[in-house]
Amino acid sequence: MGLIPNFKNIATRSPWIYRINAGSCNGCDVEMATTALIPRYDIERLGCQYCGSPKHADIVLISGPLTVRVKDAVLRMYEEIPDPKVTVAVGVCPISGGIFRESYAVLAPIDQYIPIDVNVPGCPPRPQAIIAGVAKAIAIWRERL
Amino acid sequence: MNFLTIFARNLKQGPQTEAFPLGPAFTPDRLRGRIEFKAESCEGCRICERVCPANAIRFAKTPDGMTFDCWHNTCVFCGNCEFYCPTDAIHQTNDWDLSHVNADKFDMVEHGLIPNQTCVDCGATALNTAPMVKNAKPPLSTEEVAEVRARCPKCRAKYLKNRKVPA
Ligand code: SF4
Numbered sequence: 001m002g003l004i005p006n007f008k009n010i011a012t013r014s015p016w017i018y019r020i021n022a023g024s025c026n027g028c029d030v031e032m033a034t035t036a037l038i039p040r041y042d043i044e045r046l047g048c049q050y051c052g053s054p055k056h057a058d059i060v061l062i063s064g065p066l067t068v069r070v071k072d073a074v075l076r077m078y079e080e081i082p083d084p085k086v087t088v089a090v091g092v093c094p095i096s097g098g099i100f101r102e103s104y105a106v107l108a109p110i111d112q113y114i115p116i117d118v119n120v121p122g123c124p125p126r127p128q129a130i131i132a133g134v135a136k137a138i139a140i141w142r143e144r145l
Numbered sequence: 146m147n148f149l150t151i152f153a154r155n156l157k158q159g160p161q162t163e164a165f166p167l168g169p170a171f172t173p174d175r176l177r178g179r180i181e182f183k184a185e186s187c188e189g190c191r192i193c194e195r196v197c198p199a200n201a202i203r204f205a206k207t208p209d210g211m212t213f214d215c216w217h218n219t220c221v222f223c224g225n226c227e228f229y230c231p232t233d234a235i236h237q238t239n240d241w242d243l244s245h246v247n248a249d250k251f252d253m254v255e256h257g258l259i260p261n262q263t264c265v266d267c268g269a270t271a272l273n274t275a276p277m278v279k280n281a282k283p284p285l286s287t288e289e290v291a292e293v294r295a296r297c298p299k300c301r302a303k304y305l306k307n308r309k310v311p312a
Pocket residue numbers: 023024025026027028029063064065090091092093094098099122123124125
């Protein structure tokens with residue numbers, strides 16, 4: 001009985017992050033990698049860690065305007081992430097299409113296909129902005145757990 | 146020995162990691178961030194709308210005047226609008242923290258209104274835009290600018306033409 005809330009407390013300290021590139025220009029991906037990997041920004045202080053498989057993820061960062069070509073793959077990958085998950089749209093591309101808006105090749109805004117929880121506008125957003133977005137996502141994720 | 150020097154330096158300098166989000170973030174003054182619009186100094190030339198590569202800026206005619214909207218969720222922070230704006234009515238702040246929950250998505254907009262006015266000369270309804278008098282010689286005084294501003298475009302041209310230039 002007492003064990004279950006304990007597990008919950010431990011688990012809420014360390015959400016794992018997964019990154020989906022939905023046709024981004026790579027700008028946002030570089031910033032996300034910077035956020036996670038270099039000691040200057042060090043997102044692991046928030047307990048977050050990047051993981052390589054969607055099946056291990058708690059928070060998913062999506063970049064890119066969802067091009068027609070990657071749509072099926074992105075949706076399939078999104079389905080594989082276990083609930084409860086929190087989705088963060090990184091960059092203006094997934095939020096509105098940004099610079100690619102109204103192109104025949106993109107399906108943005110991405111929240112038509114995937115429920116988005118937090119938006120981080122910017123092209124690309126600076127690492128601090130991504131950290132702020134992830135912090136918001138962690139707050140939402142703790143409520144959902 | 147090299148290891149010891151590095152160790153001593155690290156002890157002295159502390160970690161390289163930025164304090165954010167546990168403390169304030171380092172923000173350069175000229176960081177390209179959120180767009181800000183000052184309706185009072187806008188000339189209504191709509192150059193910013195035309196040069197915006199992401200179509201983030203929209204002007205629209207309404208019964209009250211001309212509205213300005215800049216959608217932060219479409220803007221790519223390129224700075225084109227500020228560069229081409231003749232009056233600095235539009236400018237980029239260094240505010241970068243725009244993250245928001247998806248419910249607030251459509252509130253992320255900079256809104257402004259250039260109101261309609263009645264021309265003091267002919268009584269026509271025209272926009273109360275800032276006058277384009279940058280190149281007037283000699284430069285207009287503050288009162289003259291206010292007088293020009295109170296007129297419609299046609300009467301503005303007349304006013305400037307008939308303006309007595311002190312010898
Ligand atoms: S928001 Fe800008 S930097 Fe990010 S993927 Fe889109 S175009 Fe590239």
